[in-house]
Amino acid sequence: MSGLxxxxxxxxxxxxxxxxxxxxxxxxxxxxxxxxxAVGRSAPDETAALVAAAGRKLTPFAADLSTIEPIAxxxxxxGPVDILVNNAGVIRRADSTEFSEADWDAVMDxxxxxxxxxSQAVAKAWIGAGRGGKIIQVASxxxxxxxxxxxxxxxxxxxLAGLTKALANEWAGRGIxxxxxxxxxxxxxxxxxxxxxxxxxxxxxxxxxxxxxxxPEDLAGVAVFLASRAxxxxxxxxxxxxxxxxxx
Numbered sequence: 001m002s003g004l005x006x007x008x009x010x011x012x013x014x015x016x017x018x019x020x021x022x023x024x025x026x027x028x029x030x031x032x033x034x035x036x037x038a039v040g041r042s043a044p045d046e047t048a049a050l051v052a053a054a055g056r057k058l059t060p061f062a063a064d065l066s067t068i069e070p071i072a073x074x075x076x077x078x079g080p081v082d083i084l085v086n087n088a089g090v091i092r093r094a095d096s097t098e099f100s101e102a103d104w105d106a107v108m109d110x111x112x113x114x115x116x117x118x119s120q121a122v123a124k125a126w127i128g129a130g131r132g133g134k135i136i137q138v139a140s141x142x143x144x145x146x147x148x149x150x151x152x153x154x155x156x157x158x159x160l161a162g163l164t165k166a167l168a169n170e171w172a173g174r175g176i177x178x179x180x181x182x183x184x185x186x187x188x189x190x191x192x193x194x195x196x197x198x199x200x201x202x203x204x205x206x207x208x209x210x211x212x213x214x215x216p217e218d219l220a221g222v223a224v225f226l227a228s229r230a231x232x233x234x235x236x237x238x239x240x241x242x243x244x245x246x247x248x
Contacts, residue, residue, distance in 0.1 A: 004230040008033035012227065013074075013081040013122070015065055015114075016088035018044040020188040021138060021216050025085055028220025029227055030056040037078045039063050040088065066090075066110050068117045075121040080129075083227045084122045086115040086160075087138040091153045091190045104152045111156035116163055123167075123176055132175025134227045137164050139182040139238055141245060161238050168236030179226050179234055184242025186214035209244030 012029045016022035017038035023046070026036045030051040036058040038044040044060050051058040061078055063070035065088045089111045092103035119135050126133045141147075142154040143161035161180060168178040185191060185204050195201050195213070205211065222241055225231055240246050 005224055005228045006033055007083075007224065007228060010034040010082040010227070011037060011080065012083035012085060013037040013039060013078060014085040014087060015039045015118070017047050018042050019046075020190075021183060021186060021219055022085070022087040023047045023050070024216035024219050025087060025136075025138075025223040026058070027051060027054060028217070028223050029083065029085075030054040030058070031220070032224045032228065034083065034227070035059070037061055037081060039065065039074055039078070041065075065114045065118075066106065068109075068114055071114070071118050071121050074118070075125060080125070081122065081133070083134045083136070084119065085136045085138070085223065085227075086118060088114065089138065089156075089190070091150060093149045093193065095149055096151045099151055107152035108156050108159075111153070112159045112163070115160060119163075119167060119178070123171055123174075126176060127171075127174055132177070134231075135167070135176065135178045136223060136226045137178070137180040139164070139180040141182060141184050141240070141242060143180070143182050143238060144240075144246060164238060165236040172235040177226070177231060177235055179231065179236065180238045181219060181222055181226065182238050182240045182242070183219060184208065184214055184240065184245045186216060186218070188216065207245060207248050208242070209248060212243065214241065214243055 012034045014026045017026040018040050027050045031054045035056050039061045048058040139160050140157035143157045147154045164180040
């Protein structure tokens with residue numbers, strides 16, 4: 001059974017792997033045997049050390065994924081990969097009556113547009129080589145719910161959930177699995193403002209049956225599962241990892 005989750009000999013391209021959820025996913029995949037290509041704006045030095053401690057290799061690739069401009073270069077120069085994790089994302093908070101076009105575009109471009117076109121580029125390479133692969137999108141609780149004061153983030157993550165299903169419909173027959181992880185409330189840079197708001201933080205914790213915020217490493221197991229042979233018959237699934245939030 002353990003062989004179903006073995007990623008030995010695989011290479012995973014993970015965006016936004018320098019901190020937080022992306023780092024935890026990269027380290028989890030490395031722990032299962034995969035080498036990592038880490039794509040992002042800042043050097044993933046800490047992630048590289050953790051991947052090395054797991055006995056695997058991390059190749060850093062500097063790129064600003066706020067636009068699709070670097071995608072062709074990333075895919076061409078990073079070399080063949082077996083797994084793509086679209087984790088890079090941003091959030092902007094403001095009342096919807098005051099939300100700016102710039103903030104709307106920044107979030108939609110990174111969270112949805114780049115995720116689609118990077119998935120497209122990787123899938124085209126796989127199809128051209130006559131092989132399949134695994135694509136994992138990082139969605140959100142706001143793929144299911146509306147949220148407050150984050151209209152572009154909600155729209156982008158709802159769109160990403162729909163995109164996961166659409167791409168699965170097209171590519172499942174090509175041997176490409178497209179699925180998503182939907183993290184709940186995790187301790188990351190994106191939730192700093194929420195955790196600093198004593199009232200809002202308390203309200204969130206009161207709803208989570210597990211009674212705590214998620215730790216980034218809580219995502220590692222499901223990421224390994226979706227990247228491995230164990231999930232070969234899963235297509236278009238959106239898997240909540242939320243401490244029971246949606247069950248409440």
